[in-house]
Amino acid sequence: MEDASQLPNTQNDKTEEETTRPQYTMSGILHFIQHEWTKNELDRTRWEAERAEMQARIAFLQGERKGQENLKQDLVRRIKMLEFCLKQERAKNYRLTHNGEEPPSLEESPNENSAPNDNTHLSADLDAYINDAGEAGGSFRQGRLLLKRYLEEIGYSEHIMDVRSFRVKNLLGLLPQTDLPSSERLNGRKEKSDSDSDDGHDDAALDADASKAFEEFDFLNSVEAKEKGSDGDDWAGKGASFEKLIKQYKEDPKVKRRSRTSTEESDEKLNSDVHKNLETDVPPGIRSAIEASAKEDLPVRRQGRRSANYAYGNGNELDLALGMQENENMDIKDEFKDDDDDPNVQPVKWNIKVTLRSHLDSIHAMQFHPVEPVLFTASEDGLIKLWNLDQKKEDKHNSGGGTELEPVYTFRGHKGPVLCLVLSPTGDHLYTGGQDGNICCFNVPSSNGDPFDSYDPRVLSETLSGHTDAIWSVAYHSSNSRLVSASSDSTIRLWEPGNGEPLIRTIGAPRTGVIPTSVDFVSTETSHLLAAYTHCYAQIIDIDTGSTVMVFDFGEVAGSPTMNKIVSHPTMPHTIIGGEDRTIRYFDNTTGKITHESVAHVEGVSSLAIDPNGLYLLSGSHDGSIRMWNIEKKTCLQEISAHRKKNDAAVTSVAFHPSRSLIGSAGADSLAKVYVSGNN
Amino acid sequence: MTAVAENRVVRRNGPGTKRADWNSWPPLAFEEMDSALNIQQFIQQTIKANPADVETILTPPLDQDEGVWKYEHLRQFCIELNGLALSLQRECFPESCQQMTATEQWIFLCAAHKNPNECPAIDYTRHTLDGAATLLNSNKYFPSRVNIKEISISKLGSVARRVYRIFSHAFFHHRKLFDEFENETHLCKRFTTYVSKYNLMQQEHLIVPILPNQQQQQTAQ
Numbered sequence: 001m002e003d004a005s006q007l008p009n010t011q012n013d014k015t016e017e018e019t020t021r022p023q024y025t026m027s028g029i030l031h032f033i034q035h036e037w038t039k040n041e042l043d044r045t046r047w048e049a050e051r052a053e054m055q056a057r058i059a060f061l062q063g064e065r066k067g068q069e070n071l072k073q074d075l076v077r078r079i080k081m082l083e084f085c086l087k088q089e090r091a092k093n094y095r096l097t098h099n100g101e102e103p104p105s106l107e108e109s110p111n112e113n114s115a116p117n118d119n120t121h122l123s124a125d126l127d128a129y130i131n132d133a134g135e136a137g138g139s140f141r142q143g144r145l146l147l148k149r150y151l152e153e154i155g156y157s158e159h160i161m162d163v164r165s166f167r168v169k170n171l172l173g174l175l176p177q178t179d180l181p182s183s184e185r186l187n188g189r190k191e192k193s194d195s196d197s198d199d200g201h202d203d204a205a206l207d208a209d210a211s212k213a214f215e216e217f218d219f220l221n222s223v224e225a226k227e228k229g230s231d232g233d234d235w236a237g238k239g240a241s242f243e244k245l246i247k248q249y250k251e252d253p254k255v256k257r258r259s260r261t262s263t264e265e266s267d268e269k270l271n272s273d274v275h276k277n278l279e280t281d282v283p284p285g286i287r288s289a290i291e292a293s294a295k296e297d298l299p300v301r302r303q304g305r306r307s308a309n310y311a312y313g314n315g316n317e318l319d320l321a322l323g324m325q326e327n328e329n330m331d332i333k334d335e336f337k338d339d340d341d342d343p344n345v346q347p348v349k350w351n352i353k354v355t356l357r358s359h360l361d362s363i364h365a366m367q368f369h370p371v372e373p374v375l376f377t378a379s380e381d382g383l384i385k386l387w388n389l390d391q392k393k394e395d396k397h398n399s400g401g402g403t404e405l406e407p408v409y410t411f412r413g414h415k416g417p418v419l420c421l422v423l424s425p426t427g428d429h430l431y432t433g434g435q436d437g438n439i440c441c442f443n444v445p446s447s448n449g450d451p452f453d454s455y456d457p458r459v460l461s462e463t464l465s466g467h468t469d470a471i472w473s474v475a476y477h478s479s480n481s482r483l484v485s486a487s488s489d490s491t492i493r494l495w496e497p498g499n500g501e502p503l504i505r506t507i508g509a510p511r512t513g514v515i516p517t518s519v520d521f522v523s524t525e526t527s528h529l530l531a532a533y534t535h536c537y538a539q540i541i542d543i544d545t546g547s548t549v550m551v552f553d554f555g556e557v558a559g560s561p562t563m564n565k566i567v568s569h570p571t572m573p574h575t576i577i578g579g580e581d582r583t584i585r586y587f588d589n590t591t592g593k594i595t596h597e598s599v600a601h602v603e604g605v606s607s608l609a610i611d612p613n614g615l616y617l618l619s620g621s622h623d624g625s626i627r628m629w630n631i632e633k634k635t636c637l638q639e640i641s642a643h644r645k646k647n648d649a650a651v652t653s654v655a656f657h658p659s660r661s662l663i664g665s666a667g668a669d670s671l672a673k674v675y676v677s678g679n680n
Numbered sequence: 681m682t683a684v685a686e687n688r689v690v691r692r693n694g695p696g697t698k699r700a701d702w703n704s705w706p707p708l709a710f711e712e713m714d715s716a717l718n719i720q721q722f723i724q725q726t727i728k729a730n731p732a733d734v735e736t737i738l739t740p741p742l743d744q745d746e747g748v749w750k751y752e753h754l755r756q757f758c759i760e761l762n763g764l765a766l767s768l769q770r771e772c773f774p775e776s777c778q779q780m781t782a783t784e785q786w787i788f789l790c791a792a793h794k795n796p797n798e799c800p801a802i803d804y805t806r807h808t809l810d811g812a813a814t815l816l817n818s819n820k821y822f823p824s825r826v827n828i829k830e831i832s833i834s835k836l837g838s839v840a841r842r843v844y845r846i847f848s849h850a851f852f853h854h855r856k857l858f859d860e861f862e863n864e865t866h867l868c869k870r871f872t873t874y875v876s877k878y879n880l881m882q883q884e885h886l887i888v889p890i891l892p893n894q895q896q897q898q899t900a901q
Contacts, residue, residue: 357817357818357819358813358814358817359813359817360755360756360758360759360813360816360817361720361759380759381758381759381762381813382759382762382763382766383762383813404818404819404820406814407810410806410810410813412762412765412766412769412806413766414766415763415766416763417693417702419695435699435702436699437699451810452790452792452793452803452807452810452811454774454799454800454803455769455774455800455802455803455806457769469698469699470697470698470699470702472695472696472697473695488696488697488698488699515696515698516696517694517695517696518695533696534696562694562695562696564694564695565695580694604690604694606694622692644715644716644717645715645716645717646715646717646720646721647691647692647705647715647721648690648691648692649691649692649693668692668717669716669717670817
């Protein structure tokens with residue numbers, strides 16, 4: 001504020017000051033001070049600007065320095081890798097030349113020692129490869145060449161690049177050698193030595209550059225020692241650049257040829273060390289039949305390796321890169337054979353084919369037609385729908401969009417939710433059970449009919465009433481056309497539809513409060529019925545007499561969970577039960593004992609289905625997923641997340657098509673889905 | 681709530697559930713329904729609590745997207761109308777009800793066919809409900825039940841208009857059946873309130889005198 005008020009004054013005083021210079025007036029002094037102050041202020045801002053500039057420059061330089069350091073560290077790492085590689089090559093070489101004896105101490109020599117070693121051999125390497133005794137030296141040389149390749153990879157020297165292109169031309173002349181059958185490979189080494197001596201002058205030029213480089217790296221080596229601690233972590237981060245190296249390395253015919261040599265156990269040890277360093281999977285080493293493989297043609301073997309690659313991913317790549325594919329090849333070949341022998345290891349994958357949208361509320365049951373690509377679904381919205389999966393017709397409600405499958409027929413017969421359904425073996429009759437306690441017997445109309453045809457009351461041929469509560473499961477006895485139903489009125493009833501008095505027998509619960517949940521006929525003993533109940537109970541009932549044949553022994557189970565679904569193995573006297581306790585249990589019908597049990601899902605298992613050959617089990621759970629199991633091995637082959645939750649319910653039903661490669665799932669989200677196997 | 685914490689309530693009707701125990705789990709606050717189908721859950725929960733309390737059933741939760749709310753209600757109407765259709769199936773025959781009529785004023789043509797067809801009442805009912813289920817599940821108009829496009833909302837009106845005719849046919853031609861159904865479900869009352877509240881149908885088309893003001897109107901006439 002002071003400045004501002006005095007500003008007009010100083011303006012006026014300016015001329016005055018010039019005329020009366022020698023005199024020091026108060027205003028003159030003030031003016032002078034002010035003048036100086038502004039000048040200083042100006043300077044200060046200029047300095048500040050300068051300082052900012054300098055700081056920016058410092059930051060820039062620091063960044064540059066950091067970049068250089070990173071590069072340096074990168075190089076150090078590459079050297080480490082190379083050293084490792086070198087050591088292995090040396091060991092391999094040693095074994096080759098010493099009839100498979102273990103190399104004396106090369107492995108143990110720490111990095112600090114081996115690096116100077118490289119240097120000492122540098123000058124002598126030209127002689128080193130000539131005689132057999134000097135083979136170890138020859139591998140040094142190769143290693144050095146390798147290093148050069150890495151250097152040029154990171155653009156270390158243009159000189160080296162030029163030399164390299166020259167070398168590549170030379171190498172191209174040698175390419176056919178790479179396809180030598182393996183029996184000649186050992187000799188190949190000698191030929192290679194010869195050819196190398198041809199372009200010896202070239203190597204000499206290279207050596208000059210290289211030795212310079214090595215000197216520098218020698219110094220870096222000491223830095224590396226300090227940073228060793230963090231190296232392990234860094235490897236992972238450097239994966240990308242490493243892979244690039246690998247790729248180039250792989251493409252180098254020379255490397256390939258060199259690496260195709262037979263190996264020993266110790267190699268595998270080293271091998272696994274490398275894997276550990278690189279944080280990749282270590283494939284199990286199997287040492288076998290090296291000679292046998294050596295007689296095989298190379299292309300065949302390569303193919304095998306390639307197809308087996310999926311199993312090992314990066315690990316295998318690394319092996320290739322580090323010149324160890326020979327023994328790896330062996331391992332993988334064996335594993336690959338395994339795969340071939342057992343089709344279950346590489347099972348068909350199921351992919352979604354179509355989502356069926358038409359129900360308005362949770363679907364509770366689904367079943368495929370025995371022959372046709374036709375599906376039936378029963379829902380809480382009170383409807384049963386018939387779907388023709390082959391139907392390709394464009395729907396008029398859906399003009400413009402792709403085809404959308406619509407149900408061909410809608411069955412109405414139940415008041416309230418429909419909970420279960422079963423088809424006769426011919427697919428002509430459909431029996432459904434509902435929450436209303438009735439069983440509806442439908443004559444199945446044509447699967448190619450018009451969904452908007454007029455109503456034919458004959459479709460609903462009969463309604464079986466008798467149950468006093470919801471019906472949760474129905475099963476059809478194929479040989480005498482009888483029907484079994486399980487209801488939450490605690491009874492299981494046997495019916496004969498079409499008979500004047502359809503109800504034949506009522507089978508009560510084993511004890512009060514226990515409710516049957518699921519029924520199925522035993523495939524190997526047609527008069528026997530499997531029944532699962534709430535409270536962790538299940539039994540085999542003789543349907544002709546109504547008496548219990550066998551009670552399944554669950555052992556100790558906490559909380560007596562409901563058994564949601566019981567299915568019979570199609571060819572063997574086995575029974576599989578899925579429970580609310582997330583567990584699938586396998587029983588032997590002859591002993592009633594559990595043969596296998598495992599927690600199969602995250603939440604309760606709601607549904608099971610077995611493929612017609614009895615090889616695969618499909619399970620659905622309220623965790624929203626369906627899982628495909630190998631019944632023999634009890635292993636999960638595939639998981640598909642299929643349905644969304646409504647309340648705590650998700651997947652409610654799963655099904656196998658009895659004769660086609662189709663599976664289905666239905667859920668509380670009102671949707672049904674059909675899947676086809678991957679090779680369709 | 682402590683009971684819930686100690687022993688997790690599983691909200692599903694597993695095999696063996698008795699009819700009386702259907703959906704009989706403790707009600708869940710709307711905010712705690714974390715599934716994608718929470719609106720349907722919520723609507724069914726309030727209906728289960730008291731089907732006669734139409735106002736509460738039609739009161740959306742706070743900040744609820746109106747489109748989804750209307751859509752899920754219409755879905756629910758179609759589900760419950762299947763019950764009425766089933767009853768009609770037992771006593772509405774093409775011989776007695778050759779055309780879909782309510783009063784003598786209109787004959788309704790069935791829109792399920794390429795060329796609107798003069799279907800018998802029972803076919804009209806079935807076709808209309810099946811068509812509504814298809815439309816409400818159409819990937820084109822209702823690909824999601826969480827997010828509904830504005831343009832698809834307009835479809836709700838025509839669905840509502842068509843399914844309403846099932847009420848009116850039952851009311852004017854199968855009165856006993858209609859009354860039984862209505863006493864149990866209060867569905868026509870809820871439907872009339874719903875379409876009035878969201879303006880999905882014109883008042884003059886709501887010919888079933890089910891709401892008090894409609895009944896007054898009728899007596900006045």
